[in-house]
Amino acid sequence: MASSNAMKLTLVALLCVVVALPIAQAITCGQVASNVAPCTTYVKSGGAVPAACCNGVRNLNAMAKTTPDRQTVCNCLKQVAGGIKGLNPNLAAGLPGKCGVSVPFKISTSTNCATVK
Numbered sequence: 081m082a083s084s085n086a087m088k089l090t091l092v093a094l095l096c097v098v099v100a101l102p103i104a105q106a107i108t109c110g111q112v113a114s115n116v117a118p119c120t121t122y123v124k125s126g127g128a129v130p131a132a133c134c135n136g137v138r139n140l141n142a143m144a145k146t147t148p149d150r151q152t153v154c155n156c157l158k159q160v161a162g163g164i165k166g167l168n169p170n171l172a173a174g175l176p177g178k179c180g181v182s183v184p185f186k187i188s189t190s191t192n193c194a195t196v197k
Contacts, residue, residue: 107140107149112156115140120164123172134179141181147197154185154193161189 115136122129144150161167169188176183185196 107143107152107156109152109156109159111143112140112153113160116157116160119175123161123164123168123175124166126168126171129175129178133175134181137176137179137181141176141183150184151193151196154191154196157187158189158191158193161187 116133118130118132118136121127122133140153144153161172173187175187185191185193
């Protein structure tokens, strides 16, 4: 029950971010963290990728339209990943593909985000 409530709260927060996001505003690490929060369990222990996780991954991909946006998302993902104890780097790197999304960089704490186009 607590897990269900947490998932609902995460989805509501995600919707608030999407609805409140002005088109010209730069992407923030808070937005990145909110979008990938539902992925935490998966990148630690695997299993089925939650639908909310893939929704967040697809949303981030859609938001990151410019090179600076993609570099920001990359840096924020590195920051978020570095804070997840027990993160499985292979699961994190494969997450976009599991969600049917192609990103122009490897999801890794060692990615040089300055080279992301």
